[in-house]
Amino acid sequence: MDSIVITVRTGSRPSVVDLTAQAETFTSGRGDGLLHVFVPHATAGVAIIETGAGSDDDLLTALEHVLPADDRWRHRHGSAGHGRDHVLPAFVAPYATLPVLGGRIMLGTWQSICLVDPNGDNPTRQVRFSFLPG
Template identity: 80%
Template structure:
């Protein structure tokens, strides 16, 4: 197994950040196997979705509808509504696994690996890539 960590700047607002290029660069010298992607944070997740056609903004809108930033949350430190950020990984998990064939991610035509971060209090994230040879 080979593993590496990248740092991703997500900023101070909720964001969906495409990390497919970084993932592909990590596996490009590999053969067949699995890429496992993990975010070691309690307030971020990973999604495999289409980006660039509005789906990333639609995802943030859906998160806001499902997990609003209001006073309902018992977890209350940080920005107002921050408790929802701690619930996010139950809906958008902090991990994803993608098959790799001959050093290429086998994503569908419109699929991208995206870091989903709704926590503006923590603008710097770590993402671990692990390659498991087949």
């Protein structure tokens, strides 16, 4: 298995960052296998969604409805509502595994690999790409 870690700047507001281009660069020329994307953070996740047509903002809105950033959370360090950020990985897993054929990630036409980060307290994230040849 081959693996790299990239650093992604997410900023100080909830964000969805498209990682597809970086993942494609990593898998290019590798043949057939599996790409595993992992975010080693307790307050971020990986989603396979459409971006650029509003779905990324819709995802953040949906998460705000399901996991509001208010004072209801027992986990209270960090900014207001930070406890919800620690619940996020139960809804948006911190990993995804995708098939790769001929060095190309087998995403659907409108699918992108995205880092989902609601936590403005941590503006920089690490993402690990691992390739398991098949």
